[in-house]
Amino acid sequence: MKPFLLIATRAEDDTADGEYEQILRFGNLDEKDLVRIRLEAAPMPDLNLDDYSGVIVGGSPFTGSDPIEKKTETQLRVEAEISTLLDEIVPRDFPFLGACYGVGTLLGHQGAVIDSTYSEPVGGVTIKLTEEGKKDPLLADIPDSFGAFVGHKEAVTVFPAHAVLLASSDTCPVQMFRIKENLYGTQFHPELDAPGIAQRIRTYKNSGYFEPEEADTLIEQTAQWDVSDANRVVAAFTARYATD
Structure with a gap:
């Protein structure tokens, strides 16, 4: 099987490693099946998407909607390099799954307005599938309503007309979407x-998501949530797109 490519941007080793391990576990992948690039640490290497x-x-x-003067050189480089990669991914409709930051990257690339209007505090929320979501192959075995974890300072305010809304919540209108057939966030x-x-x-208790x-x-509150159905989105993506 060709591996999947994980683009990571977290500077803290333990948190970055935790993210990698969780995607391995919920994606039913072995380490050989998931190549990680830590983009915050070094520029994007030359990539051939056909290898993945x-x-x-x-x-x-990173908060993409922050004013440019508040962004570090690293953040600006990361944003530019992911945007350049999306310049190839989107026209090819190459399988893509962006988790949280994927909304700001993919939808931002596609002309959405991203701002703080629908930010959500850290915690569990109930996600509800739209009629299109109920028909989407990535969500075929997932209940119409399920629990998931959120925590973000920005979200979509103006949704592009060519994107398909797959899931929403009471506090954030765009919780999952698809562009073309294979681009998900x-x-x-x-x-x-x-x-x-x-x-x-x-890790982020002093980063402005909540009071330290x-x-x-x-931690006690989130431990009460069952988010196993949300985790199945990762497995559905890797199962659908694994190629030899």
Whole structure:
């Protein structure tokens, strides 16, 4: 099988490794099946998409809608390099799954308006499939309503007309979408279970997602959520697009 390519942007080794391990586990992949590029650490190497089954973009501490003067040189480079990669991925309709940061990258690339209007605090939410979502092959075996973890400072305010809305929530209208046939993004984190989000809470407790003193309470609250159906999105993607 050709491996999948994971584009990661987290600077903290333990959190970056946790994300990699969770995608391996929920994607039913061995290490040989998932090549990781830590884009925050070094520029994008030369890539041939034909060497891969698909591309996965993990979550990120970067907020794409921040004013340019607030962005670091690393963030600007990462955004430019992912955008250049999408210049090839989108016309080819090459299998793509973006988790949380995937909304800002893929939909931003496709002309969406991304801002703080529908930001969501860290925690569990109920995701509801749209009629199109109920028909999508990636969601065929997933209930119409399921729990998932979120935590983001930005989200879609103006959704592109050519994108297909697959899932929503009461607090954020765009929770999952598709462009063309094979390009997917989720605002929720399909790669996270309770231990995974607990690690993120500890890592980013001073990053403005919540008050630092709330961390222990958030860990207790998120531990009560069943997000196993959200995790199945990763497995559905890797199963559908694995190629020899």
